[in-house]
Amino acid sequence: MNQEQRDQLHQQIVDEVAGLKKTIAQLKESSKPVPPDNAYGRLSRMEAINSKSISEAGLRSARSRLSRLDKALLRLDDEDFGICLSCDRPIPIGRVLLMPESTLCVECADKL
Numbered sequence: 001m002n003q004e005q006r007d008q009l010h011q012q013i014v015d016e017v018a019g020l021k022k023t024i025a026q027l028k029e030s031s032k033p034v035p036p037d038n039a040y041g042r043l044s045r046m047e048a049i050n051s052k053s054i055s056e057a058g059l060r061s062a063r064s065r066l067s068r069l070d071k072a073l074l075r076l077d078d079e080d081f082g083i084c085l086s087c088d089r090p091i092p093i094g095r096v097l098l099m100p101e102s103t104l105c106v107e108c109a110d111k112l
């Protein structure tokens, strides 16, 4: 991977991290406990609980993507960044750009 690709990747990860942080803040808001009082009718309380669990699932996946991106950012300047951990061949740049947290090439990832 050359410096230009590294810079491009760095910018892409930083942008995505910023977006994810926003998403997480919004999801946190919508996954707050649903009040048990009469603020909702019975049906809309069910809906609120439903959408709360959707928000919680989204929150979990956003947080895990965020932590993988954070790790990718830390590894970005490593010699072996973009090199498959299993077969030592370079991971195609397209895959690295799409999934910066990937540490395996497509072939090795498929074997798992």
Ligand SMILES: [Zn+2]
Residues within 6 Å of the ligand: 084, 085, 086, 087, 088, 089, 104, 105, 106, 107, 108, 109
């Ligand atoms: Zn491989």
